[in-house]
Amino acid sequence: MRITIPTARILAVLLAEPDADRYGLELMQATGLASGSLYPILHRLQEAGWLAAHWEEIDPSAEGRPARRFYRLTPDGVVSARQALAELRAQTSVPAPVPGTVKPA
Structure with a gap:
């Protein structure tokens, strides 16, 4: 799976509390992503088996709002997400120069 910056966010x-259910609006607020970016990524993560989703079991008329769809990393998703973020950090980190190898301009 290709890990973009929005996907990494x-x-x-999700990894901050891997056992917690998160819903779309909560994820949008936490990541700063718009729904048009968030939901396609959630769908791809779900298709890859990294994410499980389920609908909240409420009576929408009694609650005065629609049911929420909750998302949570699967056990394999937790492992894969940690590995993917570690690889992304390794690819994007700038190594410190070795003393004596950089010549002044």
Whole structure:
């Protein structure tokens, strides 16, 4: 799976509490992503088996709002997400120069 910066943001939020159910609006607020970016990524993560989703079991008329769809990383998703974020960090980190190898301009 290709890990973009928006995908990494979502994974980081989900990994902060891997046993917690998160719903769309909560993820949008935590990541700063718009729904048009968030939901396609959630769908891809779900298709890859990294994410499980389920609908909240409420009576919408009694609650005065629609049911929420909750998302949570699967056990395999937790492992894969941690690995993917570690690889992304390794790819994007700039190594410190070795003393004596950088010549002044």
